Amino acid sequence: MSYFRQTRSSRPALALSAVTLIVLLYFFLGPSVDVSSTLDPLLRARKSAAAASNPLSPPTSAFRKSRSSPGDAQQPLAPPPIVHYQLNNLTASSNPIKNNEKVLVLTPLARFYDEYWANLCALAYPHEHISLGFITPKTPQGNEATKQLQEAVNAYQKGPLSQRFESVTFLRQDFEPAIVSQDEKERHKMANQASRRASMAKARNSLLFTTMGPTTSWVLWLDGDIIETPETLVQDLTSFDKSIIVPNCFQRYSTDDGKNAIRPYDYNSWRDSDTAHELASKMGNDEILLEGYAEMPTYRTLMAMLAETDDNSDKRRLMPLDGVGGTALLVKADVHRDGAMFPPFSFYHLIETEGFAKMARRLGYESWGLPNYFVYHYNE
Amino acid sequence: MNRHGAYTNGYPASWRKDDDPYDPEGRNGPWIGNKEDIIDDEKDSWDHKWKGQRHPQSSRRKLFRNLGILAVAAILLFWFMSPTDSISWSSDSALAIELDEIETVRYYDLEDVQGSKHGWDREERVLLCTPLRDASMHLNMFFSHLRNLTYPHHLIDLAFLVSDSKDDTEENLQRHLEQLQNDPQAGMAYGEISIIHKDFGQAVGQDVESRHGFTAQAPRRKLMARARNWLLSASLRPTHSWVYWRDADVETCPFTVIEDLMAHDKDVIVPNVWRPLPDWLGGEQPYDLNSWQESETALGLAETLDEDAVIVEGYAEYATWRPHLAYLRDPYGDPDVEMELDGVGGVSILAKARVFRAGVHFPAFSFERHAETEGFGKMAKRMQYSVVGLPHYTIWHLYEPSVDDLKHMAEMEKEKQDREKQEADEKERMKKVKEEFKDISDQWSKDKQALQEEENQELQEKLQKVRDRAKPKDAEKN
Numbered sequence: 001m002s003y004f005r006q007t008r009s010s011r012p013a014l015a016l017s018a019v020t021l022i023v024l025l026y027f028f029l030g031p032s033v034d035v036s037s038t039l040d041p042l043l044r045a046r047k048s049a050a051a052a053s054n055p056l057s058p059p060t061s062a063f064r065k066s067r068s069s070p071g072d073a074q075q076p077l078a079p080p081p082i083v084h085y086q087l088n089n090l091t092a093s094s095n096p097i098k099n100n101e102k103v104l105v106l107t108p109l110a111r112f113y114d115e116y117w118a119n120l121c122a123l124a125y126p127h128e129h130i131s132l133g134f135i136t137p138k139t140p141q142g143n144e145a146t147k148q149l150q151e152a153v154n155a156y157q158k159g160p161l162s163q164r165f166e167s168v169t170f171l172r173q174d175f176e177p178a179i180v181s182q183d184e185k186e187r188h189k190m191a192n193q194a195s196r197r198a199s200m201a202k203a204r205n206s207l208l209f210t211t212m213g214p215t216t217s218w219v220l221w222l223d224g225d226i227i228e229t230p231e232t233l234v235q236d237l238t239s240f241d242k243s244i245i246v247p248n249c250f251q252r253y254s255t256d257d258g259k260n261a262i263r264p265y266d267y268n269s270w271r272d273s274d275t276a277h278e279l280a281s282k283m284g285n286d287e288i289l290l291e292g293y294a295e296m297p298t299y300r301t302l303m304a305m306l307a308e309t310d311d312n313s314d315k316r317r318l319m320p321l322d323g324v325g326g327t328a329l330l331v332k333a334d335v336h337r338d339g340a341m342f343p344p345f346s347f348y349h350l351i352e353t354e355g356f357a358k359m360a361r362r363l364g365y366e367s368w369g370l371p372n373y374f375v376y377h378y379n380e
Numbered sequence: 381m382n383r384h385g386a387y388t389n390g391y392p393a394s395w396r397k398d399d400d401p402y403d404p405e406g407r408n409g410p411w412i413g414n415k416e417d418i419i420d421d422e423k424d425s426w427d428h429k430w431k432g433q434r435h436p437q438s439s440r441r442k443l444f445r446n447l448g449i450l451a452v453a454a455i456l457l458f459w460f461m462s463p464t465d466s467i468s469w470s471s472d473s474a475l476a477i478e479l480d481e482i483e484t485v486r487y488y489d490l491e492d493v494q495g496s497k498h499g500w501d502r503e504e505r506v507l508l509c510t511p512l513r514d515a516s517m518h519l520n521m522f523f524s525h526l527r528n529l530t531y532p533h534h535l536i537d538l539a540f541l542v543s544d545s546k547d548d549t550e551e552n553l554q555r556h557l558e559q560l561q562n563d564p565q566a567g568m569a570y571g572e573i574s575i576i577h578k579d580f581g582q583a584v585g586q587d588v589e590s591r592h593g594f595t596a597q598a599p600r601r602k603l604m605a606r607a608r609n610w611l612l613s614a615s616l617r618p619t620h621s622w623v624y625w626r627d628a629d630v631e632t633c634p635f636t637v638i639e640d641l642m643a644h645d646k647d648v649i650v651p652n653v654w655r656p657l658p659d660w661l662g663g664e665q666p667y668d669l670n671s672w673q674e675s676e677t678a679l680g681l682a683e684t685l686d687e688d689a690v691i692v693e694g695y696a697e698y699a700t701w702r703p704h705l706a707y708l709r710d711p712y713g714d715p716d717v718e719m720e721l722d723g724v725g726g727v728s729i730l731a732k733a734r735v736f737r738a739g740v741h742f743p744a745f746s747f748e749r750h751a752e753t754e755g756f757g758k759m760a761k762r763m764q765y766s767v768v769g770l771p772h773y774t775i776w777h778l779y780e781p782s783v784d785d786l787k788h789m790a791e792m793e794k795e796k797q798d799r800e801k802q803e804a805d806e807k808e809r810m811k812k813v814k815e816e817f818k819d820i821s822d823q824w825s826k827d828k829q830a831l832q833e834e835e836n837q838e839l840q841e842k843l844q845k846v847r848d849r850a851k852p853k854d855a856e857k858n
Contacts, residue, residue: 014446021450025457051482056537056572059618062484079534079561079569082554085614087578138491150487157484167484171618174490174734205739206490214576214614339609341739345762362745 043162046128050166054080058213059169060104060131085214092217092332094241096234097126101217102166103234104333106133107224108203110141112148113378115227121156125234127165133211134224135171135203145224146170169211173203193290194351201344201352204326208336219336221329221353228252228376229328236373237330240318244335244360244367248307249327251377264304265377267292268325268354269369271301280349288346291323291354306371313372321367323354328375338363488618495621495732497645499531499638504621505571506536506638507733511607515628516547518778522628523556527568531638536624537572539615543607544579574615580607598690598751605744605752608726616736623736625729631656632776633728640773641730644716647765648731648757650724652709655777660792661785666706667777669693670725670754671769675702682749690751693723705769713772721769722761723754728775735765 052063091099103125123130134149136142153168176199204221212219218238222229226249230236237245249266268291276298280289290296303319326342340363343355350358357367496502510522529536538557542550553575561569580603608625616623624638634640641649653668670693678700682691691698705719726742740763743755750758757767781789 014443014450018450018453021454022457025454047482054572055483056617056619058574058614059486062482064481065483080572082557082561082573082575084575084577087576087610087614138489153485164484167486169618170485170487172489172491174494174737202738206737209613209616209737209739210488210490210618210620212613214574337610337613338606339741339744341741344739359745 040162043128047161050128052083056080057083058215059133059211060102060167060213060216062167087214090215090217090333092238092334094239096217096238097129099217100129101238102129102131102213102215103218103220104131104133104212104216105220105222106204106207106211107135107222108200108207109134109136109145109149109224111224112145112152113225113227114152115378116224117149117152119227119229120222121163122231123229123233124231127163129166130234131166131211131213131216132168133171133207134169135173135207137173137176137203142172146172171207171210173206175199175202193293194288197352198344200326201342201355204342204352205344208341212333212336216333219331219333221326221331223327223377225378226328226375227378230373230375233328233375234330236315237370240316240368240370242318242368243332243365244324244357245330246303246321246324246367246369247328247373247375248303248369248371249325249377250304250307250374251379253379262309262374262376264302264307266325266327267302267304268323269303269321270298270323271303271320272322273299273301275299283349286346287349288351289349303369303371307374308372315370315373317370317372319369319371321369322357322361323350324357324367324369326353326356327377329353332365335360335363335365338365340365486618490618490734490737493619493621494734495642495645497643499622499642500535503532503535505617505619506531506622506624507539507615507617507620508536508624508626509539509541509608509611509615510626510628511541511543511604511611512545512549512553512628513543514545514547514549516545516549516552518628519549519552519556521631521778523560525630525633525635526560526570527563528635529638530635533567533570536570536638537574537615537617537620538570539574539576539611541576541578541607541611543577544581550575550577572617576611576614578607578610597692597695598688598746601690601692601752601754602744604726605742605755608742608752609744612736612741616733620733623729623731623733625726625731627727627777629778629780630727630775631778634775637728637775638730640715641770644718644768644770646718646768647735648724648729648760648767650705650721650727650729650769652705652769652771652774653725653727653777654706654709654774655779657779658789660788666704666709668725668727669704669706670723671705671721671757672700672702672723673720674722675700677701685749688746689749690746691749691754693754705771708771709774710772711774715770715773717770717772719769719771721767722757723750724757724767724769726753726756727777729753729756731760732765735760735763738763738765740765 047062050061052058052061055063055065057063091101093099093101096103105120120132132153134146136146136149150170157164157168208219218234220234220237229247233247237247246269248264248269250262251265252260252262255261270291276289279296279298283289289298291298291300291302300323303321306319308314308317331340340356340360342352343359344351347355348358360367493504495504499506515522526538540553542553557573557575561573563569612623622638622642624641637651641651650668650671652671653666654664655667657663657665672693678691678698681698681700685691691700693700693702693704705721708719740756740760742752743759744751747755748758748762760767
């Protein structure tokens with residue numbers, strides 16, 4: 001009965017085995033490999049060209065590891081190369097993707113939130129042009145946050161090539177934070193504010209001036225407790241082509257009857273008032289004006305209060321600002337290069353990000369706010 | 381529908397009769413599942429037509445072929461997906477990337493880079509910043525200083541800012557750096573080398589007069605401040621413990637300057653800066669007047685000035701009565717003596733990197749009525765960092781004559797030339813005089829002689845006459 005015999009090389013079986021093999025291979029080689037991006041020679045070439053040849057290089061670029069095989073140890077390493085950086089050609093434009101502009105995302109981090117990291121990874125700006133910089137305090141809590149963050153980063157940077165960030169820098173800060181307690185009530189006490197914000201300003205400056213490279217076009221300040229932003233945050237903010245621009249920082253919460261609602265969180269973005277000027281003029285040299293405290297009514301125009309929360313609001317509504325908050329803040333790198341930093345001392349009675357806006361103003365840069373464009377702060 | 385065509389007693393409804401014709405496909409036969417029992421749309425799938433046995437050998441060949449294709453596919457797949465990417469898959473070397481060789485994550489503890497007095501022992505890295513503008517002619521001198529620095533070179537990172545240069549600063553710099561980095565002598569090569577190119581446009585001319593004129597100071601200092609900030613922010617790394625600012629036009633400086641300044645363990649420290657002068661100007665002169673201590677007069681003056689005004693030191697317009705580091709120099713004084721300062725000059729500043737990390741920079745705006753390096757000193761003070769100068773530890777700035785000096789020098793040169801010309805003229809005149817008026821003393825003497833001879837002759841003749849007259853008298857007597 002030869003015609004009942006199964007032939008060994010039946011086509012469906014072959015196809016099936018091939019598919020199985022491929023699938024097996026895929027799983028065997030793990031989720032770390034993304035076929036489409038690995039196959040993209042242009043991306044690989046770009047990544048290779050962008051990597052510095054020596055570990056002594058700006059932190060905004062990846063670098064080639066110096067080979068550490070025993071044979072090489074005998075030979076002295078070649079001296080680092082001479083690198084020219086053409087800062088005349090550096091742009092910070094309203095079309096950053098087309099101009100391949102590099103964005104540096106800087107985060108002073110005290111606590112690690114998975115939502116923060118997930119939100120950051122979801123940013124739609126090409127990741128090959130994003131460098132990340134973190135600074136964490138050397139406290140037990142800071143150690144824990146650093147550990148969690150490192151795990152997340154290391155896993156992510158082994159992922160699909162096209163999704164990897166250009167470089168990631170971890171800094172541990174070299175000064176004690178003003179107060180150990182990160183308890184929200186304690187943190188927001190007025191008496192603690194000045195020293196807390198001075199310490200925060202130093203952390204921001206340390207992070208900024210050591211990680212900003214010669215290729216950076218934009219600096220995006222994003223606090224570690226910003227857990228939700230639009231995916232197109234970078235594109236949206238850059239499209240206004242402003243030197244300094246701040247979205248409105250809100251917070252999601254549940255009302256008493258269990259409904260989801262949003263409320264303003266960051267009150268540091270404001271337009272100045274005569275009352276505030278008057279208050280400042282009576283102050284001692286080292287005293288600072290703080291926003292959002294009943295003890296010190298400034299009658300400034302707060303961006304947080306000007307938000308239109310309905311869906312039809314104009315998301316591109318702009319307002320000029322005199323003080324900015326730092327929870328989310330996009331700055332052209334040139335502003336920082338000219339010297340605008342976060343004063344850890346009373347600068348025109350302002351400190352940290354508010355002092356930054358003032359210093360930028362002294363250097364001829366204006367600050368703008370987007371009252372109807374929201375990012376969301378973690379709710380403690 | 382009853383597909384089985386069976387009666388309830390179990391017998392098939394259409395029992396095959398032995399005499400039915402053989403129908404292997406059972407299509408027309410009364411078998412269970414024959415064609416009539418299948419609904420129309422199922423007919424095709426039921427249509428198993430025996431196509432005859434394939435040749436066993438051809439089937440094996442196909443099997444091998446398929447297996448081959450599969451193997452190739454698997455290899456290709458491995459190739460592309462292999463995480464090590466150890467196989468270069470293009471002849472273009474740029475594409476032959478070994479991605480696992482590229483590191484994207486860096487980790488630094490800033491507590492390790494605080495800066496200590498024994499920096500060289502602790503392998504602390506120093507960033508050496510030098511702004512350059514049309515400085516090509518100074519580079520030879522500057523690089524001879526670099527070669528001689530005794531601080532371990534591999535611990536020093538060099539950063540240059542080349543801005544608004546019309547001469548060949550860039551090419552010259554590149555050539556010098558290549559020589560330095562490829563020097564066969566061990567320990568000559570420096571660490572990271574960054575050259576920042578950025579033009580700021582010129583607020584004022586770079587020639588000495590317009591550079592040092594009073595009205596030009598404020599905009600010029602603000603521009604210089606911007607340049608310094610751009611250089612620093614592009615080259616400061618988390619690995620740096622110290623930052624050393626050094627101008628290219630320093631003529632004489634101890635090779636141990638970095639260690640010497642470091643040993644004081646101050647946040648910001650500057651040496652005294654003088655310059656040599658030609659003898660007619662006194663031989664030497666204080667150069668950098670931007671290092672000073674604040675005075676009550678100056679603080680009072682600052683309050684009266686506009687928000688954007690910049691007090692500059694060393695100009696009669698602002699009489700500040702501040703004690704200057706430069707004027708306190710004693711050539712035989714102890715070089716380790718320190719002096720508290722409020723403003724510093726930029727020729728040679730050693731600062732701990734943590735000062736810059738904390739945000740102290742060179743204000744390109746009027747910060748407490750000061751800009752650039754003086755504002756830097758003020759800001760460092762404001763943030764409670766120590767700012768110190770060494771009055772008796774001197775480095776020497778190159779002497780570039782000012783316009784007045786040049787005028788004076790031109791005058792002196794003219795005087796000298798005049799004098800020389802006068803002397804030459806005198807010589808010439810004498811020569812001419814000598815040539816044109818013949819020396820007649822010979823003739824005179826000849827004439828004199830002739831006259832004398834004549835005279836003598838006359839005398840002789842007279843004598844003879846007298847004798848002759850006397851003779852006859854004598855004869856008469858006889």
